[in-house]
Amino acid sequence: MGGAGPLGAGPGLGAGGGRAGPLGRGWTACCRKRAIDAVARKWSGCRSAAPAVKAEACVCGLRQATDMASATAPAAAAPTLAPPLQQLRHLAEELRLLLPRVRVGEAQETTEEFNREMFWRRLNEAAVTVSREATTLTTVFSQLPLPSPQETQKFCEQVHAAIKAFIAVYYLLPKDQGITLRKLVRGATLDIVDGMAQLMEVLSITPTQSPENNDLISYNSVWVACQQMPQMPRDNKAAALLMLTKNVDFVKDAHEEMERAVEECDPYSGLLNDTDENNSDNHNDEDDVLGFPSNQDLYWSEDDQELIIPCLALVRASKACLKKIRILVAENGKKDQVAQLDDIVDISDEISPSVDDLALSIYPPMCHLTVRINSAKLVSVLKKALEITKASHVTPQPEDSWIPLLINAIDHCMNRIKELTQSELEL
Secondary structure, three states: OOOOOOOOOOOOOOOOOOOOHHHOOOOOHHHHHHHHHHHHHHHHHOOOOOHHHHHHHHHHHHHHHHHHHHHHOOOOOOOOOOOHHHHHHHHHHHHHHHHHHHHHOOOOOOOOOOOHHHHHHHHHHHHHHHHHHHHHHHHHHOOOOOOOHHHHHHHHHHHHHHHHHHHHHHOOOOHHHOHHHHHHHHHHHHHHHHHHHHHHHHHOOOOOOOHHHHHHHHOOHHHHHHHOHHHOOOOHHHHHHHHHHHHHHHHHHHHHHHHHHHHOOOOOHHHHHOOOHHHHHHHHHHHHHHOOOOOHHHOOOHHHHHHHHHHHHHHHHHHHHHHHHHHHHHHHOOOOOHHHHHHHHHHHOOHHHHHHHHHHHOOOOOOHHHHHHHHHHHHHHHHHHHHHHHHOOOOOOOOOOHHHHHHHHHHHHHHHHHHHHHHHHHO
């Protein structure tokens, strides 16, 4: 027979770098020799037969050798899985990679009409699924023995799928339903994804039954975020009212903090004023011993205290402005006027940070020029908020008397602040 036959050193059984052929690439020399010998024995038994029989015997021998190759060749090695805790840490990293995409992701474009009821039902169901997967994973990883790598892989895949499904539902909310509403849903989505990532990191900490770990798990935010989904605003008007209420509360807190600071200003002033001026040097020594404030930078001067009065009045006007805007939106706001509601919320969101900047600038040591600049910024934001509100549908009577009165009060505060800080500009 020729060199390329079933017994030759051709492409089928040849050694030394040829193609693997039907016998497989990973054969050892021993396995290859046993298969060749088997074919040879089969072939020698057919040597005196007719050519057709010889051909059939050749085919039979080759088939037998191939079968032996399948039986003796080593099985493909299964991929090695990472240890369970390492898989959890890897899942946490994958979830955190989703956060930037959610922050900048756009709504899914579709020609279908948006079904609000269906959207919220699907979002709530997705949140329930995420919460359930979080509970399951916490249960199995809060006790010993830990799940096997194969079981852990299954749990992680289920968690990852639940998170991706929730994000997919969020992308179904179109922009025309309102930017304010979409921001709230996006924030809730980010909280759920980030909370799940935190949970994965906590569960990967050993020992799993440590008190610290249990505390971290019990206070994890993923369940809180999932439970809050049914209370989410369902339309842009409700979302706008929620944001305006938060802004009112922020400004209210800032105003109360400023008032407390003024009340606590120079708490030892009475003791200091009763001290004999002729013994001022001795008094300063006593201050150091008793812990009285001897550093002028720790409290306000008389000029500072005089400047604080119009600043507090300006913050009170800010709170009144937000309250009035919220009332107008609640009474006259229309759900289909999403763009105007978004504009009102956007400008109102700037009031609270501006109030914070002004509040921080009044603490000693006070820079009067900084107070003047921050006051002017706040006044500009307040007036713009009133103008946008006045021009929108929530103010059916633009000549409403409260808007001009509030603007006059704001201008009065700013004029007084300018008077008290004029000397700083002349330096």
